[in-house]
Each structure stands twice: as C-alpha cells, then as structure tokens.
Amino acid sequence: MRGIYTDYARAFLLTDQRAHWVVSEAFDILWVCWDTATASDNLHRYAWCLLRSRVMLRATCHHDGRPDLRAAVFSTREVHNNSTVPGHLVVLTELIDLFDAITRLPDDQMDAAVLHYLCGTPYQAIAHVLGIAPTLTHAVDHHARATVEALLTTPNPE
Template identity: 65%
Template sequence: MIWSPDAGQPPAPDTGGRRGRKPAPIAASAGPSHRAWLEPVRSFLFASGLTLDDLVSRSGYSKTRISELLRGNGYYPAWEITFSVIHALGLPAQPMRRLWSAAAHEAQKQPGWIKQCIQQVAVQPEPAPVAHQAFTEAMSDVYTAYARVFLLTDQRAHWVVTEAFDILWLCWSHAAVSENLSRYAWRLLRARVMARAHRDGDGHPDLRAAVFSTAEVHDGVPGHFVALSELVDLFAAIGHLPDDQMDVTVLRHLYGVDLKEIADAVGLSEAITHAVDHHARAALERLLDAPSPRE
C-alpha cells in the first residue's frame, strides 16, 4: 500500500511472511518538516517488501541507526545516512535534500552543520520529470493563494507550496499513475498547509486573521490590512466547513478563482465542484445563524 498524502503514517504492508517486526510509529517529537519526508520514505520502504536487515545491507549503516532514522527518534540524522537510505530505495536525491535541509533547520541544526553534511555527499544534478514541471507550473498560483489564507504571509505560503511540490516529486512514480493526479497532489498540499495552520479552541483551522491579509477584493472581501469586523464571524465559520467545502469556499470567495480552475486544482469534476460550492453556501448560512456561546 502506497502512502496517501492525507493518511498520516502509512500502514506496514503484508510482507508475505518475511522476517522482521512491525515498524514502530514515528516519534511524537518529529516536527512537520521532518514528517514531510519521513512518512513517504517509510511508505516506500514498507511497500518495497524490504526488511530492515535488507536496508542495513544496502545502506551500509547499522540496524540501530537505520531504525532510529525511520522512527524519527534521537538526533536528527545526517544527510549522509539519509541519502544512503533513499538511494537504496531508488528515490530522487534533489527534492529529498531540500526536504532534509528544511527539517534540519526545524531541528535547530546550525547552517554550518547542514552545509557540511551536504558537501560530504556528491549528488548528480537531476531535473524533475517534465510532467512534474508542467504540473507545478500550472498549479503554483492556485496552491499559493490557498496556502496564503491559512499561513497569512507570501513567504510562508511559497515555502509550503515548494515543500508540497518536492514531496510530489519524491512520490512521482506513484502519483503519476494514480487514478487522479490532481486529487493526489491537492491532498498532499492540503496536508502540508494544515500541518502548520493556526487552530481555534475546537481544533478547526482559524481563519479570522485572514480578514486582515486577504490579497484582493472579491465579492466584498477586504484587501490588504482592511479590518471589517463583520467578516470575522464569516471567516471563523469557513474554518468549520467540511474539507472540500472549505477549500472551494477559500478559493472561490476569498480569492475569486473560477470554478473550472478550482475543479482542475482540487481534482473534482466541475459538476461536483458546483455542488460543493452550493452546499458550502448553505452550510455557512446555518453556521452564521446558529446562536453563539455568548448568546
């Protein structure tokens, strides 16, 4: 079973009776950037049917160190051992190196340490697959607009979109043959955004700050730094919508993306996207009409 972008930690596959224990879950201490590369790498290993002993033999590192790397436990792994694992699994090094570097910063590794680790491993330049390049160019603007609503700044939005595209490249051999590439990629992006989105007290994405940072005026939505207090409840309600309804509402009504482009981005048919938009409007009316706890 191959990792799904919104599935969290992937299950171990049926190894057909081969030796080896069920892999331990990822350590709770692993941050979002660390999990961004660790989850798909674990999935590729589990789906390959290789045992830990096989990976030890192919990588040249001890079972203890490989096991710690796969659990995200202990010290953040150096690039050399990380590269040896992905090389053994046949995964592309270029996107993985960027993902590893971001997670190293997250783990508060010094820039000098990161640079030295990278310099110790010679990696040949490798262009992304042409189809991947075309896909990222087509989706970049919509993805960034979506991420900006939740993450509030252009810098954070661009960073998370780049992370999502690197994970997509890492998983391209499976993503490209999935039944719905756009849906696969959208769920991947969404998972990365939601891993960093601010939450309200109930655990829903908290969009109230987006009232002050939406980029354009669309259907009465404010522009930069325009605080309209009556919109705060609306933005809070959007964060309580089901996933597809929230996504379509954010793109359609906060950024004015047309429904055809939304359908292409989120991987739904135009008819379903229209229906989702309709249901979202009705759901928002119910949420806004419901009495607040203060009342």
C-alpha cells in the first residue's frame, strides 16, 4: 500500500518529502492502533481512513474546507508535455477547473478519481485500497464522472 498511499498523498501535498512523511506517520499510528484496526470490520477501510485524515490535515484547503488540488495540475504529463503547444493556457485552465471540480465530490468519489486518474491506480487496486467491494469501484467512478461533468457544465454561483 505504501506506493499507492504515497501517490495519493503527493497529489495533495505536492512534494515527495511531505508525501513520504505523512504516509510514514499514518503507518506509525496504524501500528500503535493495530489491535483496534484488526478488530474493525474492514482493516483496509480503517487504514485508508487513517491515511486520508492525515493527508487532509496537511493539504491546502479552500475557504470552505475542501482540499485544493489545483496546484497538482502543474505535475501532470499534459502540462509538461504541452508547455510549448499553442493553446496551452486553455488546457491549463481546463485542467485547473477539472481538478477543482474533483474536490467537490463526496469523499469516496474524490478518492477514487484521484487514485485512478491522477495516480494511475487500476480499479482492482482502488477497491482494495479504499476497502470497498470491487463492483462498487466502477459505480463510484461512474457517479464521480457524472458529477464532475455536471459541475463543469453548470455555472458556479460563487
């Protein structure tokens, strides 16, 4: 799990050092709480919620408390590979809007979207990491994509 956890943490915390540190912290806490974790209904879910809480404590947030993923746009392949292509600024703006919309999703949908689309985690691994049924992963992704599309096409009242 360390690699996937680190990829997820890096998406929000932006540096390898911060990501590795928070993953190590989560594993240390999990070790201290091991009896409680193994007594829970779902050890993978317990560990994921622990990691997620540690990441979100350190993530940059919007004024409404949701995490801010916009800076992660600058670490994507699309930005690096197309930095000299005409229209690059339009692509950059669209990616920023997309990443911002992802943070408006419910937690499981946001986590699945970040893991799959930003970190490249396959669906089978996402189910294992999040501690959800494998069949539920596709449903969560389907709802996330529909919600993001609606968010991107509906004017924001802010």
